[in-house]
Amino acid sequence: MSLDNIIGYVDPLVTSPGIKAAVKVSCSRRDTFTSQVYRLGAGFNHPDGPPVSHQLVEAIPQQTHQGRPQFSRIGSFARIPSWGGILLERADSVSISFWCQPTLPRGAKHNQFLFSSTDNSQLTGFECFLDQAGVLRLRTGVPNGMQEVILSVNLLRYRWYHLVFSMRSSSGTLTLESKAKARDIGEPEELLEERHSLEQPLRIASHIPLTIGSDSHGCQTSTKPIDSVSFNGKIERFRIETRSSAGHIDTLLDMDFSLYIPTDKIPDVSGNEHHGELINGPSRAVTGHDWHASQTDWTHASYGYGAIYFHDDDLDDAQWETTFELDVPKDLHSGCYGILVDDGVSTDFIPFFIRPDPNASRTPPVALIIPTMTYAAYANEHLHDESREVHFPGDPDKKDKYFHTLMKRPDLGISLYDSHNDGSGTIFSSLKRPVLNMRPDYSMWLFDGPREFSADLWFVEFLDRELGPEGYDVITDHDISEQGAPLLKRYSVLLSCSHPEYPTYRMLDAYTAFLANGGHFMYLGGNGYYWVTSHDPGRPHRIEVRRAEAGCRTFGLPPGNWHHSLSGELGGLWRSRGRPPNKLFGVGSCAMGVGKGAGYGITDEARSKKHLSFIFRGIESDTTIGDFGLVQGAASGDEIDRMDYGLGTPKNAVMIATTKLAGGHSDEYMLFNEETLYPMVNLHGTTSDKIRSDIVYFETPSEGAVFSVGSINWVGALAWKAFDNNIARISSNVLHEFVRRSK
Numbered sequence: 001m002s003l004d005n006i007i008g009y010v011d012p013l014v015t016s017p018g019i020k021a022a023v024k025v026s027c028s029r030r031d032t033f034t035s036q037v038y039r040l041g042a043g044f045n046h047p048d049g050p051p052v053s054h055q056l057v058e059a060i061p062q063q064t065h066q067g068r069p070q071f072s073r074i075g076s077f078a079r080i081p082s083w084g085g086i087l088l089e090r091a092d093s094v095s096i097s098f099w100c101q102p103t104l105p106r107g108a109k110h111n112q113f114l115f116s117s118t119d120n121s122q123l124t125g126f127e128c129f130l131d132q133a134g135v136l137r138l139r140t141g142v143p144n145g146m147q148e149v150i151l152s153v154n155l156l157r158y159r160w161y162h163l164v165f166s167m168r169s170s171s172g173t174l175t176l177e178s179k180a181k182a183r184d185i186g187e188p189e190e191l192l193e194e195r196h197s198l199e200q201p202l203r204i205a206s207h208i209p210l211t212i213g214s215d216s217h218g219c220q221t222s223t224k225p226i227d228s229v230s231f232n233g234k235i236e237r238f239r240i241e242t243r244s245s246a247g248h249i250d251t252l253l254d255m256d257f258s259l260y261i262p263t264d265k266i267p268d269v270s271g272n273e274h275h276g277e278l279i280n281g282p283s284r285a286v287t288g289h290d291w292h293a294s295q296t297d298w299t300h301a302s303y304g305y306g307a308i309y310f311h312d313d314d315l316d317d318a319q320w321e322t323t324f325e326l327d328v329p330k331d332l333h334s335g336c337y338g339i340l341v342d343d344g345v346s347t348d349f350i351p352f353f354i355r356p357d358p359n360a361s362r363t364p365p366v367a368l369i370i371p372t373m374t375y376a377a378y379a380n381e382h383l384h385d386e387s388r389e390v391h392f393p394g395d396p397d398k399k400d401k402y403f404h405t406l407m408k409r410p411d412l413g414i415s416l417y418d419s420h421n422d423g424s425g426t427i428f429s430s431l432k433r434p435v436l437n438m439r440p441d442y443s444m445w446l447f448d449g450p451r452e453f454s455a456d457l458w459f460v461e462f463l464d465r466e467l468g469p470e471g472y473d474v475i476t477d478h479d480i481s482e483q484g485a486p487l488l489k490r491y492s493v494l495l496s497c498s499h500p501e502y503p504t505y506r507m508l509d510a511y512t513a514f515l516a517n518g519g520h521f522m523y524l525g526g527n528g529y530y531w532v533t534s535h536d537p538g539r540p541h542r543i544e545v546r547r548a549e550a551g552c553r554t555f556g557l558p559p560g561n562w563h564h565s566l567s568g569e570l571g572g573l574w575r576s577r578g579r580p581p582n583k584l585f586g587v588g589s590c591a592m593g594v595g596k597g598a599g600y601g602i603t604d605e606a607r608s609k610k611h612l613s614f615i616f617r618g619i620e621s622d623t624t625i626g627d628f629g630l631v632q633g634a635a636s637g638d639e640i641d642r643m644d645y646g647l648g649t650p651k652n653a654v655m656i657a658t659t660k661l662a663g664g665h666s667d668e669y670m671l672f673n674e675e676t677l678y679p680m681v682n683l684h685g686t687t688s689d690k691i692r693s694d695i696v697y698f699e700t701p702s703e704g705a706v707f708s709v710g711s712i713n714w715v716g717a718l719a720w721k722a723f724d725n726n727i728a729r730i731s732s733n734v735l736h737e738f739v740r741r742s743k
Contacts, residue, residue: 043440601661
C-alpha cells in the first residue's frame with residue numbers, strides 16, 4: 001500500500017439501520033472505483049486459524065463511483081470568521097497583544113504562524129510567524145505589495161512571552177514590546193522593545209477571517225499533500241485594540257480562552273461578539289502563564305487556565321468530501337461491516353458498525369461489546385516510528401501495507417500513544433479519519449499478528465458459530481457511553497472483546513448496574529477498564545485521555561494538566577480514582593510483554609468445586625490449557641491481568657486457572673509501574689508472583705456471574721485450529737451456561 005492506494009472512512013463510524021452514512025474515499029490511481037458491502041467475520045489469514053469469512057450483503061448492490069485523491073491539512077488553530085478587520089481602515093494604529101509559549105521554535109521544518117489575516121489578492125492584512133530557523137517575522141500589506149520585517153526577539157523553548165505588536169498605518173512604523181517571563185528561579189525576567197520603519201503606509205485592514213496558531217488562507221483539504229503551518233505552543237489572551245488619530249482607544253477583539261473550555265468555542269469578551277471556533281482539537285484545560293501549583297483543577301481555578309495548546313500534527317476531522325452515501329437497510333442486523341473499495345490496482349476494507357434497532361421485535365439475550373474507544377485510542381499509532389522520542393524497535397519484516405501508508409501519510413494523524421512533534425503528549429484522538437490499524441487483515445508490527453479490531457473479529461466468528469449471526473447483538477463502547485445502563489438492560493449476557501482498555505465513567509456505571517441486576521459478563525481480554533476516558537456525545541468521534549502520574553504509558557502529562565477538558569474529571573487510571581477493574585471483573589492489569597506467551601494451569605480448587613464443573617465439560621482430563629495460540633504462541637500474552645483481593649477482587653472469586661501453574665511468563669514480561677513500591681525488585685516474569693494471568697469466576701448476589709480470562713491474547717488461542725481447542729471449549733461452555741441461566 002503506497003501513497004496512491006485507495007483508502008477511506010465512514011462517518012459516523014457507528015450507525016443505525018435505516019440511516020445514511022457518508023463514505024469518504026481517497027482514490028488516486030484510477031478515475032473510478034467500485035464498492036461492495038460485507039458483514040465481517042474472521043479477517044486475518046493464518047494457517048492455524050479459521051478461514052477469512054466475510055459475507056456479502058446482497059441487499060446493497062455493488063456500485064461504481066468517481067474517484068479523487070484527498071489529503072488533509074493537519075495542525076490545530078483558532079478561527080474568528082468575522083472580527084471587524086475592515087474597521088482597521090479608520091484606525092491610525094492597531095495593537096495586537098497576547099501571551100505565548102513556543103514549544104518547538106526551531107526544528108518544525110515549516111513556518112509556524114502565531115496569527116494571520118491576509119488577503120493575498122488585495123495584498124492587505126498582516127501575519128506573524130516563526131520561520132524554520134526560529135526567527136520571528138511580521139508581514140504586512142503596503143501599497144506595492146506585502147512587506148516583511150525580521151524581528152530581533154529570540155523566542156526560547158518553553159518560555160512565556162507577552163508580545164505587543166503596534167502598527168501605525170499612516171507612518172508605516174512597527175513596534176514590538178516583549179516581556180519574557182523567567183522559566184525558573186535562576187532566570188531573570190527580560191524586557192525588549194524594537195522599532196521598525198517600513199517607510200510607506202501600512203494596509204492592514206482585512207476582511208479575511210483571523211486565525212490564531214496558523215495562517216488564514218490555507219485550505220483544509222486538497223487533492224495533493226498539504227504542509228502544516230500551525231504553531232507548536234500555547235497562546236493566551238489574544239487582544240486587538242485600535243487607536244484613532246485623536247488618541248481614542250477601542251478594543252476590537254478580546255479572546256478569553258479560559259471560558260467554554262469543554263467546547264470548541266472561543267468567546268470574544270470585548271462586547272463586539274466576534275466569537276471564534278477551534279479547528280482540529282487543540283488542547284484546552286492546560287496551564288497558562290499565570291498558573292500556580294496551589295490549584296491543579298481547572299474547574300475550581302479562578303486563574304491559570306487561560307491558554308490553548310496548539311500542535312502542528314493535531315487532527316480532529318479530516319474533512320474529506322463525501323464520495324458517496326451508504327443507505328443502511330432497515331432490516332440489517334447489528335454487527336461489524338466493511339465496504340470493500342477497489343480501484344483495480346489497490347483495495348481497502350473500510351469498517352463501520354451497525355448498532356441494534358431499538359424498535360426490533362426481538363432482542364437476543366447476548367451482546368458482544370466492540371471496544372471502539374480502544375480503537376480510537378490506538379488509531380494510527382506511530383510507536384514504530386524511530387524518529388519519535390518514544391518508540392519500540394520494530395522488525396522490518398513485520399511491517400504490513402498499512403504501516404507503510406502511515407509512514408507516507410502524516411495527514412492521517414497520530415494516536416494517544418504518540419507524542420506530538422514538540423514532544424508533548426497527546427490527549428485527543430478522533431475517528432473522523434481513515435484508521436488504518438482498524439482493518440480486518442491488519443497485522444500489528446510488534447507481534448506479527450492481529451491486534452484490536454483484526455483480532456476481535458475472531459470473537460465475531462466464534463459467536464456466529466455458537467449462536468448464529470442473528471443470535472446476538474453487536475454494541476459498541478460509544479453506544480454504552482451515550483445510552484448508559486438502559487441499553488444493557490436489554491441483555492442477559494455480555495461479552496467483551498480482547499482489549500476494552502478505555503471506558504468512560506458512564507460505561508463503568510452501566511456495567512455496575514448490569515451486574516447488580518443479575519447480568520452475566522464474560523471479560524475475554526486483558527488490560528481492560530484501565531484509563532479514565534472522556535467522551536462528548538455531541539462530538540462522538542473524539543475521545544480524551546490524560547495520562548497522569550501512574551500507569552503503563554509512553555509519556556506523562558505535567559502537573560496541572562491532569563483534569564480532562566471535556567468533562568472536568570481527573571484523568572489517569574481508574575484504579576487511582578477508586579474504580580479498579582478488579583471490583584467489577586475480578587482481575588486487573590498488572591504486566592505486559594512482547595515475547596512468547598504462556599498457557600494456564602487449572603487449579604485444584606476449581607476442579608474440586610462441583611458448581612464449576614460446567615466450565616470443564618469436554619476437557620475433564622486437561623491440566624494445562626491455552627499453551628498454543630495465533631498471537632505470541634499462547635493464550636496469555638501481550639498485556640495481562642491477575643486477581644488481587646487487595647485491589648477489590650470479590651472475596652468469593654475462585655481462581656480457575658493461572659499461568660504460574662503452567663510455567664509462567666519469561667523475563668520479557670515486566671510489571672506495570674503502579675504495581676511497584678520501594679525497593680524496586682522482582683519486576684520480571686520469572687521473579688515476580690504478581691506477573692501472571694488468572695482466570696477468575698464469581699457469582700453475584702443477584703444471581704449473575706462474571707468469568708474473566710486476564711489476557712489480550714485469549715482470542716488468539718480461541719481461534720486456534722478453527723476453534724477446535726480447549727480455550728474455545730471453555731469459552732463455549734461458559735457462554736452456553738450463561739445463556740441457559742438467562743432463560
